[in-house]
Amino acid sequence: MSPDRSQTAYAESAADLARRVLGALKGAGGTALVAEHVERADDPKAALAALRVVGADTFAPFLLGDSVFHPQDAAAFATSFTIFPPPVTSPTPPPAGPAEPWVVAWRDWAMAELLGRFTAPEGPAPAGSAAAGLAELTGIDTAEVTGVRAPQPQGAPLLADDRLRAAYGAGGPRAREAVRVPEGSYAADRLHATDAGYAADAPASAAEAAGLDWQRWSVRMGQLSPLALPGLDGPVHRAARGAPLALARGASRALLRRDHPTAARIVRWLAFLGSDGVPLPLELPPLIEHLELLGGGGPRIALDLAIARRLLALEPSA
Amino acid sequence: MTASVTQTAHQVSSKALAWLHTHHQRGALPDDTTADLGDPNSVYKPLGETALAGTLVLREAATGTTELRVARELIDYCWRQFGEGAMLYERLLRYPMMSDPLETYSHFTRVGYRHEPLERLLAHTTRLRTVRGVEQVPNRKLAVANATRVVGLDAEPHAYDWDELARATWLGGTPEPWLIDWMTGYSLTHAVFHLTDWGARPNGLSHELTEYVSTWLPVWIDIWAEIEQWDLVAELMIVGCCLERPYCDAADWELLARVQHADGLMPRDGDPVSDDPDERFEHHQHTAVVAAVAGTLAVSRTLGGGQHAPADR
Numbered sequence: 126m127s128p129d130r131s132q133t134a135y136a137e138s139a140a141d142l143a144r145r146v147l148g149a150l151k152g153a154g155g156t157a158l159v160a161e162h163v164e165r166a167d168d169p170k171a172a173l174a175a176l177r178v179v180g181a182d183t184f185a186p187f188l189l190g191d192s193v194f195h196p197q198d199a200a201a202f203a204t205s206f207t208i209f210p211p212p213v214t215s216p217t218p219p220p221a222g223p224a225e226p227w228v229v230a231w232r233d234w235a236m237a238e239l240l241g242r243f244t245a246p247e248g249p250a251p252a253g254s255a256a257a258g259l260a261e262l263t264g265i266d267t268a269e270v271t272g273v274r275a276p277q278p279q280g281a282p283l284l285a286d287d288r289l290r291a292a293y294g295a296g297g298p299r300a301r302e303a304v305r306v307p308e309g310s311y312a313a314d315r316l317h318a319t320d321a322g323y324a325a326d327a328p329a330s331a332a333e334a335a336g337l338d339w340q341r342w343s344v345r346m347g348q349l350s351p352l353a354l355p356g357l358d359g360p361v362h363r364a365a366r367g368a369p370l371a372l373a374r375g376a377s378r379a380l381l382r383r384d385h386p387t388a389a390r391i392v393r394w395l396a397f398l399g400s401d402g403v404p405l406p407l408e409l410p411p412l413i414e415h416l417e418l419l420g421g422g423g424p425r426i427a428l429d430l431a432i433a434r435r436l437l438a439l440e441p442s443a
Numbered sequence: 444m445t446a447s448v449t450q451t452a453h454q455v456s457s458k459a460l461a462w463l464h465t466h467h468q469r470g471a472l473p474d475d476t477t478a479d480l481g482d483p484n485s486v487y488k489p490l491g492e493t494a495l496a497g498t499l500v501l502r503e504a505a506t507g508t509t510e511l512r513v514a515r516e517l518i519d520y521c522w523r524q525f526g527e528g529a530m531l532y533e534r535l536l537r538y539p540m541m542s543d544p545l546e547t548y549s550h551f552t553r554v555g556y557r558h559e560p561l562e563r564l565l566a567h568t569t570r571l572r573t574v575r576g577v578e579q580v581p582n583r584k585l586a587v588a589n590a591t592r593v594v595g596l597d598a599e600p601h602a603y604d605w606d607e608l609a610r611a612t613w614l615g616g617t618p619e620p621w622l623i624d625w626m627t628g629y630s631l632t633h634a635v636f637h638l639t640d641w642g643a644r645p646n647g648l649s650h651e652l653t654e655y656v657s658t659w660l661p662v663w664i665d666i667w668a669e670i671e672q673w674d675l676v677a678e679l680m681i682v683g684c685c686l687e688r689p690y691c692d693a694a695d696w697e698l699l700a701r702v703q704h705a706d707g708l709m710p711r712d713g714d715p716v717s718d719d720p721d722e723r724f725e726h727h728q729h730t731a732v733v734a735a736v737a738g739t740l741a742v743s744r745t746l747g748g749g750q751h752a753p754a755d756r
Contacts, residue, residue: 340665374662377621381666388621406658411619 134168138175141166143424146179149186150431151441159183160197163204173205181235181351182428187243188355189435194243202240206273211237218280228348230278231361235352237275242356281360282345284368285336342368343375347390350429353397355436365394366403373407380412385420389429392416396433410439417442449745451696455703456738457510459731460500462707463493464513469724472524478533483543489728491547494521496735498553499641505743522551528558535561539568540577542587549590562594569596581611582630585637593640605647609638614652620659625675628663631656632678639685642740646687653687660690668695671713673702677733684740691741699734709734 142162149158159176166172176183183202186192211233216226337345352361365372372394379388392412399405413430420426434441446454470493472486480487500506500514525531528548535544545565548558568574569591579587588603597603609615612634613627623631635656638647648656664679677699683690703709708723710716711730717723 339661370658374659377659378662378665380621381623381662382669407621408619412621415619415622 131171134171135174135178138162138166138168138171139178140424142172142175142179142183143428146183146186147424147428147431149192150190150428150435152190156193157195157197158186158192160195160201163201170208173201173208176202176205177209177233177236179428180232181239181354181357182432183236184239184243185354185428185432185435188239189432196244199240199244202236203273206237206275211275213276215276215278218278224345227278227280228345230275231349232351233275234277235354235357237273238277238357239354240273277359279360281364282342282349283336284342284364284371285338339368339371339374340378343371343378343391344387346372346375346394347379347387350390350393353393353436354432355397355400362397365398366401369395369398369403369405372398373405376407376412380416385416386426386429389416389420389426389433392433393429393436396436400436400438409433409437413439414442446693446697447745448691448693448696449742451693451700452691452738452741452745453506454738455696455700455709456500456735456742457506458703458707459709459734459738460496460510460513460517460707462709463496463728463731463735464517465707466720466724466728467493467517467520469721470728476530478530478537480534487547488543489732490521490524491543491550492729492732494518494547494550495641496732496739497521498550499736500739501554502643503739503743505746506739518551518554518556522556528556528561532558532561532564535564535568539564540574542574542577542579542583542590545569545594546586546590549593552594565594566596570601580630581608581613581615582633582637584608585612585634589637589640605638606649609634609649609652614656617651617655620662623663625667625672628667628675629678632675632682635682635685641736642681642685642744645685645689648685648687656682657686657688657690660686661692664692664695668698671702673699673709673713674711674730674733677709677730677737680737681733681740684737684744689741689744691745696741699737703734707731 145158145162162175163169163172184194187194211230212226216222216230218227336342346361346365349361352359353365372391376388376391376395379385379391392409395405395407395409396413399409413433416426417430420430431441470486470489472490476486494517497514497518500510501518504511522528525547528551531544531548535541538544544561545568548561548565551557585608588597588605588608591597591601591603612630614631614634635648638652639645640647645653660679660683664676664683667675667679676695680691680695680699683692699709704716708716708727709730711727717726
């Protein structure tokens with residue numbers, strides 16, 4: 126298989142899995158949706174790769190819907206980690222290290238973390254009949270597969286302007302007060318000028334050392350949106366909780382730029398905060414509906430939006 | 444080391460003003476112009492806008508003596524073009540329901556230029572229910588109300604209900620910030636200009652609307668800068684200067700300084716700029732006016748100015 130063809134197969138399989146997860150989240154669930162995705166695939170390797178692409182979001186129907194997690198599902202995840210193992214050591218966070226592997230490491234962590242949670246009381250996933258079936262398909266002896274390990278990466282996306290971090294921070298009168306301070310006003314423009322993206326002569330890493338402007342920061346947070354699920358917590362979640370205004374601006378900007386996938390991912394974070402009772406500068410239901418109707422569709426966006434709806438306890442879309 | 448907002452804004456506005464001054468005679472009314480004005484938008488309206496820029500430079504008085512002299516000369520030139528008010532008077536005599544003589548005249552009155560018969564006539568027309576009731580989009584109604592206020596014709600019982608006027612605008616509804624088009628962008632800027640009288644009365648924007656604009660202005664500046672709509676970007680930067688706590692971002696100012704041509708021309712957008720001097724003036728004079736106003740207000744606000752008018756009349 127050529128690399129291109131393999132990329133296409135992976136993308137198709139990821140879309141297929143996203144559709145399954147979406148269906149399960151909306152209540153159209155069979156049993157063992159994850160294992161079924163792998164077992165019914167023409168290309169099991171692509172199906173296992175898709176598990177890593179959709180990642181923690183695969184757990185949404187178990188966390189937010191009423192799907193039941195089966196041992197066969199756990200085995201499928203474990204196999205996926207065996208075939209596509211995460212790096213043993215955690216990548217250096219940006220700006221010292223490149224952003225992409227670090228983002229992937231965070232997503233792997235989220236997936237492993239949730240897998241651990243769903244398999245915890247019984248210990249590692251037993252290699253049952255389904256696991257044996259997987260072994261046949263993949264040539265991997267899943268009986269050998271024990272717990273899945275993905276080290277927790279260090280750090281979180283760093284936002285340059287600390288007034289944005291404060292704004293809407295913890296709710297209550299002080300947070301409301303904070304948002305009245307327009308970010309980047311002349312009093313603090315020195316900070317803002319160093320990282321605003323237009324002054325792009327400086328290397329990206331140098332700009333990132335001082336923190337990202339709200340535009341880039343919100344995009345980076347969007348890349349980490351699979352972490353925006355109940356039960357997960359860590360520095361990335363704290364970063365989100367500290368900057369609802371930057372997230373709201375980022376979502377609005379992405380939508381205005383017609384970057385609908387990014388908008389939907391950032392909306393996930395806003396919904397996550399909303400579910401925590403954090404005051405938001407944006408009304409989310411019309412934004413979610415707008416993205417559903419005008420966002421160009423596709424299972425990936427639909428899944429992000431369905432998760433956002435569930436987080437906010439909104440009625441599912443028609 | 445980056446230059447401060449004040450420095451950059453001063454540089455941008457000085458260059459824009461100088462460019463307007465160098466080329467101002469290209470914007471003269473044709474010799475055969477009458478008060479009828481076949482095409483009011485071609486020369487008449489831009490002359491009024493140049494006058495506005497000049498009078499705001501004088502109002503803020505936050506610039507050097509060269510800029511003050513240039514501003515004064517531009518105002519004088521525009522005033523002469525309008526027959527020192529006589530042409531505006533004739534136009535209002537002929538079209539008593541039109542608001543443009545009032546709006547154009549109001550700029551000059553800021554700096555003490557008066558035309559008594561015009562003012563007498565305006566005192567009459569601006570109070571008529573038929574004139575006040577002309578159907579216009581809400582931000583245009585605000586423009587007329589502000590012009591009436593600036594000329595001083597809004598004393599009780601003819602004061603405007605500013606809250607009601609503000610509520611009727613797009614901005615007044617604090618709409619979803621993620622769905623806005625280019626024309627609506629202009630509408631929102633003008634609502635802010637007129638409510639605050641171009642930054643002289645930041646309190647003219649209610650607390651709720653101030654918070655709303657402060658929250659979303661960076662997003663709108665960002666997206667229109669990305670597609671190089673410099674005219675609208677600079678208008679939005681004026682909006683930032685009109686807020687109680689001004690939003691004047693150094694990166695925005697550096698960006699505007701970079702797109703400004705060496706001769707002071709400020710391109711209206713990212714399209715190629717003509718080499719023909721008349722065409723350059725025609726296409727880009729509005730953006731020069733906007734840049735001059737934005738820079739003037741940014742300098743003034745970053746130096747702590749901007750509370751010229753009492754909170755209530």
